[in-house]
Amino acid sequence: MLRLPQHEGATASAATVFPVTADTDSTEDGLAEAFRAVTRRLRHRTGEALAPWDVTPGQSRALGVLIRHGALRLSALAEHLRIAPRSATEVVDDLETRGLVRRRPDPADRRATLVAPTEEGTRAGAAIHAARRAAAEELFGRLAPTDREQLARILRTLRD
Structure with a gap:
């Protein structure tokens, strides 16, 4: 039986x-x-x-950002993805292990590191992007174009 945490003096029921x-x-x-x-x-x-x-949606998003924007510092990648810098480090670690991105020193600041897609990452990223679009099209394709535009506008409002 599921037990809900009880606070002192509180009683829980479906009605409350x-x-x-x-x-x-x-x-x-x-x-x-x-x-x-x-x-x-x-x-x-x-x-x-x-x-x-064998990539997660978060990893595919990160790869897409790097392909669109070129080499980025981890902090900039984290901002684009709206995640914590530590999470961006983990995503990049996984992508680097797969040979899809590489780290290199930032020529503007030798203490900083840039992350960029490899050639394999760019090829895989294009295929991944197409697969993601197809999955979204399968779901949203039933909507009329005006409904899709309106839904996109509403979701952007909620996101921001």
């Missing part, structure tokens, strides 16, 4: 955790659940699409 009142609008709950379901479906399809390269 998820109160239903005349003011409750189930639209928010339905919207949140629909968003989670679409996110799960997109993650699943993306994972399947990336399987041939």
